[in-house]
Amino acid sequence: MEHVYELKNKNIRLEKVDPDNFDDLYDLEVTEPQKNFVAPNRYSMAEAYAHLSNGDFVQCFGIYDGETPVGFTMIGHDIEEEGSPESVNKCYLLWRFMIDQRYQGKGLGRDALHLLLDWVLTFPDGPSERFSTSYEPENEVAKHLYTSFGFIPTGEKDCDDEDAEDVAVMPLN
Numbered sequence: 001m002e003h004v005y006e007l008k009n010k011n012i013r014l015e016k017v018d019p020d021n022f023d024d025l026y027d028l029e030v031t032e033p034q035k036n037f038v039a040p041n042r043y044s045m046a047e048a049y050a051h052l053s054n055g056d057f058v059q060c061f062g063i064y065d066g067e068t069p070v071g072f073t074m075i076g077h078d079i080e081e082e083g084s085p086e087s088v089n090k091c092y093l094l095w096r097f098m099i100d101q102r103y104q105g106k107g108l109g110r111d112a113l114h115l116l117l118d119w120v121l122t123f124p125d126g127p128s129e130r131f132s133t134s135y136e137p138e139n140e141v142a143k144h145l146y147t148s149f150g151f152i153p154t155g156e157k158d159c160d161d162e163d164a165e166d167v168a169v170m171p172l173n
């Protein structure tokens with residue numbers, strides 16, 4: 001699968017989270033009403049550490065516009081979450097994705113997603129048939145972004161919880 005596009009933000013890049021850059025990222029925040037849509041970055045990084053310690057494949061990235069940290073994202077592969085459908089467990093998973101409130105609405109989210117897809121298409125933890133994500137049903141911006149990008153809603157929920165998210169999947173072959 002080849003993926004061709006032109007970035008709107010020419011200086012955007014993904015930087016793997018490491019000891020030198022993690023403190024650029026943990027204070028990036030979404031707006032108050034959006035806090036229901038994504039975990040705080042410091043929680044996500046702690047969760048990533050826990051999964052890495054368990055031998056799981058997880059990669060966190062800072063999203064940068066030039067030297068400015070503007071967002072954070074976390075990808076997993078074959079993460080077995082109890083109560084999650086196979087479409088979420090057996091795949092590359094767009095697990096967390098956020099652009100700080102100061103930088104939203106400038107096309108950085110869409111550009112970052114293109115860069116992430118390029119990275120996923122290198123199959124960094126081996127082949128997979130799909131790239132999955134999930135979002136709160138009332139998160140219209142995420143739903144629009146993901147579906148216009150090629151994620152297809154499956155009609156499934158990501159878990160059994162009351163506040164479960166809607167699942168959407170992009171085939172990778």
Ligand SMILES: CC(C)(COP(=O)(O)OP(=O)(O)OC[C@H]1O[C@@H](n2cnc3c(N)ncnc32)[C@H](O)[C@@H]1OP(=O)(O)O)[C@@H](O)C(=O)NCCC(=O)NCCS
Pocket residue numbers: 030034037038097098099100103104105106107108109110111134135136139141142144145148
């Ligand atoms: C979802 C999110 C990452 C999008 O990032 P962004 O940089 O603001 O998005 P972009 O500027 O690239 O815009 C992407 C699309 O969403 C639309 N959009 C962005 N903000 C919007 C808003 N407030 N209202 C309506 N549409 C909006 C844009 O018009 C664009 O659509 P288009 O390309 O068809 O015109 C960002 O809003 C965010 O961090 N939200 C809170 C956390 C979250 O919901 N994460 C996803 C968890 S599943």
